Amino acid sequence: MAQRRVSTSTKWTEEDRARIHILGLNAHGILYGHSLGQLRARPPLTYIVPSNQRVLQLAMLNGEIEVIEGDDHYITDGFDVEACDRLPSGSLHEYPSTNHVRINTLTLPAKTKFDIKIEPQPNDSYAPYKGLDRSHGTSVKFNNDPSELGYGSGQRLVVESTPAERKISTADLVLMDNEKAKETLGPIKNLICAVDVQSVVHALQVNKHRLSRESTILLTEKGMGIMEMINEQVFPNPKTRPTYIPGVFSHAVWQSGEVNTNSDVLSEEIEAQFSGVEERVNQNSLAAKRWPFGSLLLGPVAAIEGETVKERKTRQKCANYLLSALLDPAASLGASCVSADKLLFTRLRDLAIASVVGPTTVRYNCNNRGIGADEERIAHVESRLREAARIVQAYFPTLTYEYLAQGLGNYLVMSGDRVNMMFKNVVSGRKSNIEWNNGWLVKQGRILARGGPSLCPGHEDDLVYIQDMTTKAALWLQEREEEARLTRAAQRPTEKQ
Missing domain, CATH: 3.40.50.720 (NAD(P)-binding Rossmann-like Domain)
Structure with a gap:
């Protein structure tokens, strides 16, 4: 057929x-x-x-x-x-x-009247892309407005409207x-x-x-x-x-x-x-x-x-x-x-820093800035950062330990006293991103080692540690929820009397 x-x-x-x-x-x-x-x-x-x-x-x-x-x-x-x-x-x-x-x-509700203008566009928004076509493809019209919104490469589209102010209701x-x-x-x-x-x-x-x-x-x-x-x-x-x-x-x-x-x-x-x-x-x-x-x-x-x-x-x-x-x-x-190389460089830099900060906050029970509170924590951070540098330098030699250490310092200044997201996920019993950070470093370390000793033993230990702590937190929260449920159930007959 x-x-x-x-x-x-x-x-x-x-x-x-x-x-x-x-x-x-x-x-x-x-x-x-x-x-x-x-x-x-x-x-x-x-x-x-x-x-x-x-x-x-x-x-x-x-x-x-x-x-x-x-x-x-x-x-x-x-x-x-x-x-x-x-x-x-x-x-x-x-x-x-x-x-x-x-x-x-x-x-922008359907009944709003649009004031559509075509103005000169002196700057090319897509200039960083070499040879990028400026065309948006099929022209886009708003809310069935009958006018065609086609315009030349040296112009830009401006759409103005007056929003309808109203409160949200249950309707x-x-x-x-x-x-x-x-x-x-x-x-x-x-x-x-x-x-x-x-x-x-x-x-x-x-x-x-x-x-x-x-x-x-x-x-x-x-x-x-x-x-x-x-x-x-x-x-x-x-x-x-x-x-x-x-x-x-x-x-x-x-x-x-x-x-x-x-x-x-x-x-x-x-x-x-x-x-x-x-x-x-x-x-x-x-x-x-x-x-x-x-x-x-x-x-x-x-x-x-x-x-x-x-x-x-x-x-x-x-x-x-x-x-x-x-x-x-x-x-x-x-x-x-x-460029693709610039994006990969930045992603690897951020990964190396995140792979150190998140697990360290959980291990030492602290916020971001607390990972540098004493000599023991500083030594731990340095050890983990050197392991990460060995891996990312295989992609970009300029991602040295010294470069990453400077980036880590800037990150800690920027992040202030915030609780790290990995920390919040762990105490909530939720899966964190450690598999895509530390887990990726561990896998790459095994590949680069070619059968030899692991290049990231510390990150491998962190991977297991975070997974174990997440499981323990989830079980603890489930137990507390069950206790609360039983307490509520025991109180209901009394409340009815």
Whole structure:
């Protein structure tokens, strides 16, 4: 029987092409949303979050997120939000749901009148890419505006609108079954992946049906081997694989409550985890603090084995819309396009530093700055950093121990008294990114050793230690939750009397 050919090309609406989805509402996700929300030609923005609690949280905050720089507070609103399948986590604070919740709070509603202008564009936003085509591909129109938005290479598009100010009400909440949600939610053209590396596979897997080869994904997760992991577990077919923009996110940004200057950090963090079990929605946590500087390095689109030059250029054009938004100076992301070598150099430098700081804070029960509190800790840090330098120098000889030590010192000054994210994951009984940092160093050390003694015995010890501590913390929290459940059950008959 003859087979019928079926087109795999996605049918994009004008809004689909313009909309940018942000996967994750953590500190990084908040900064992305705030930054893109400042653009003069602001695109429609949608947050994809892992639970109904997050949707309700944003609703209770009137759809507003906050970025704090010193004494300055910046409020941004006007986001759509969708709940997808819950990410796998050892956390006791979020529970699975059989329904999705969506809130429709677009800043640019369909009835808004747009003032569309064409102005001279003296600066080429894509200049760092040599020979990069400036064309966005098919022209994008907003909300069915009849005018064609085509413009020349020496011009830029300006879209102005007056947002409709209104409060979020319960009428904006829409409950739908999970399977129904998968059918009704539209395709994703532009995706910023702001989740942690340990969650990225599941987060992309549950949204895979909305992504296609014409989609673009920004990946800034820290560690090595991430794109290879995504290709293997989520998008194994190169012909249908989305375009990846690899990047390095180097902004000092954190959420409130991530600072601790006390010495006994571990016990306080674990106690905080347990005491928060009863708190299902935190109304005050969608705020991110940041230093007023930082950078976002954007590498060339990831190559796909076997593709032609024409196919590569087509994928580059698909990525231009998202790139232009990130590179816009109004976004204040400090974004720039760099070569693949520059991006790898920066990623390896950051990996070496992170592989030392995170495990050391857990081992010595301290915050970031505490890893240099005494001679024993300093000796431990030096030993681990020298091991990491042996590995990364195989890629770039300039990544010496002395260079990394200077970078580590700068990082500790920048990070202040914040509790390290690996520390917070461990005390929460959640998987951390140690497999993509220390685990990668251990694997590379074995390869370079060629059957000889391990080049990273200290990092191998840290890998086992962190995994063991994570398991112990998860069991401890489960036991405390069970005790609390039994206590509540015992009190119910008394309460009824």
